[in-house]
Amino acid sequence: MSLKFLRLQPGQDRFHPISKTGSQMSPSGLGWIIIDSLDTMMIMNLTTRLSDARKWLNRGLTYNQNQDVNTFETTIRMLGGLLSAHYLSTLLPDASSQRDYIYLSKAVDLADRLLGAYESKSGIPYASVNIGTREGLLSHADGGASSTAEATTVQLEMKYLAYLTGNEAYWRKAEHAMKIIDDHRMQDGLLPIFVHPDTGHFRYQEIRLGSRGDSYYEYLIKQYLQTSEPVYREMWEEALAGIQKHLLTSTKHSNLQFIAELPQGIGGPLSPKMDHLVCFLPGSIAIGATEGLTETQARKLPSWNAQKEQQMQLARELTKTCWAMYAVTNSGLSPEIAWFKADETNPRPFPEPSSRPRSKNDKASWKQDLIVKPLDAHNLQRPETVESLFVMYRVTSDPIYRKWGWEIFKAFQKHTIVSDGEGYTSLQDVTKVPSPQRDNMESFWLVRPMASNSFRSFVALAGVVRQILISRRPRP
Structure with missing residues (x-):
């Protein structure tokens, strides 16, 4: 091109x-x-x-700028991008010379500036940090609280940098934030979506796996796989059991299983709303059950048991639900948020996997159960579903996940590529064809959705x- x-x-x-x-x-x-x-x-x-x-x-x-940045976004995109580049440059031919440490040196400079975010009274990182002054800053909203997801989704990068440099400060700061969270662990491993850096205490009661809650759970299993620290396996298993007990339910017509929200906390009514962000979960469940092996390999291990079998079945069901969020729209692309017609007769907690009805495979029944509201109809080129499809294909070798991924890619090609073919853009309304284009390409579009396709x-x-x-x- x-x-x-x-x-x-x-x-x-x-x-x-x-x-x-x-x-x-x-x-x-x-x-x-x-x-x-x-x-x-x-x-x-x-x-x-x-x-x-x-x-x-x-x-x-240069990072020597008088500029406030979001601690979480800067860590996962900027620091993570530099660390990923450094890692690949040591593996791939022509990616770097043996004496070129530009990516690592920039990562160290940036991380040293981000450490200011951890200088709170509790050790929970501030929502933002000025990379010039290295001063952490309270959030301008939510009473100064940091989102739980953002405070607990910086550990992989900081720990890897500690490994590369031998500087334990990166590890200690990131690990301390997780210790504070663990010390204040809530019922069944499910956390409210805000935590205040001054006190280390959670604020409000709302529990969800969408925005402000999502990647806390995702990083639990990934931290275990990265460091082999048993505490993260324990926290992950407790949280996953809590998700199944309190948030998992199914739809009225097609029995699609989905992850609802608890706006008033455990014991309150379920809200049948599921962000696209939640679609990280099936892939995370799969790598948690198999510990990164293929399903065939994992089944041969002495540690394989009925619980892992049930977890893989849940991963399959949730992957189907995430695919349905794409399949039911006119554009073939998912909205930012989907609302489901929940089966009000479902008992709580939701039944064990062996006694749950299997979901249907026809789009007609999916369309009966899935609602896209006008304010939620935009598509920001998010990667969670295609990443889970990639993981599920790698783990199970089931070609259906490759097929669904290819269908999603074709829909992105058809509706998000701009008229002259020179770029991709987010969309305003996935229920319309042609879908109104927003004239903005997210940076993660070049990294995560694309890299998960062929x-x-x-x-x-x-x-x-x-x-x-x-x-x-x-x-x-």
Whole structure:
């Protein structure tokens, strides 16, 4: 795919593919898209573009800016992007020279600035931090509380950096935040979605696996797989049992199983709302049950038991529900939030897997059960479903997950690619065809949804990466 050369200022953080413009989050720019997509360029073997990016990192990027940034987003996208690039550069040919530590050195500089977020009274990280002054900042909303997900979704990156550098401060700060959470652990491992950095106490009662709650649960099992610390396996198993006991239910017509919300906490009424973000869960359940092995390999282990069998069945059912969120819309793409017609006769807690009715496979009954409200109909190119499909295919080898993933990719190609073919954009309303386009491409689009598809999906993507990189070339 050939692309026009753009005249954008270096360091811009956002790409607007319809207007062919860029914007930035700080006066000098932080290079969000470039850093988030470094590993994608390595996997695609875009050596020239990667060279351009490395030059910009070396000459044009500085974190010494008087700029407030979100602690969580900066950790997972910027720090995570740099660490992923460093890791891949040690594995892939032509990704880096043996003496090139640009990614790691930038990661250390950024992480040292992010450590200011952990200097709260409790050790729970502040929602934001000024990377110039290294001062942590309370959230401007929610009474100053940090979201639970954001406070507990920084550990993988910090612990890996500690491993690479030998600097235990990164590990200690991140681990201390988890200890505070564990010390205040709530009933059945389900946490309210806000925690205050001054006290370390939870605020409000709302429990959900969507926004502000999601990645706390995702990082529990991933921290166990990363470090083998038994406490994270225990926390994950307790939380998963709590999810099945309090949040899992099914729909009226098709028996689709979904994860509801508890706006008033445990004991309160269920809200039949499920964010697309929740679709991280089936993939996480699968890697938790198999510990990263294939299902065939895991079944041969002495540790395989009936509970793991039930967990894999739940992973399959929830993956189907996440696919249904795509399959029922006119565009074939999921809304940001889905509402379900819950079966009000379901007992609580939900029955054990062996006694649950299996979900139906016909889209007609799915459409009876799934509601898309106008304010929830947008699609932000989120990766959770395709990531779970990727994991489920790798774990089970069932071709249905590859098929569903390919259908989703084709829908993205059809509806989110802009008219001249030079970029992908988020959508305003997935229930309409053509779907109104928003003129914004999320940085994670180049990293997570695309990387979870087959290598054929990279053909069109290569042009998009090339176009963005043009704006990141260092000044002479």
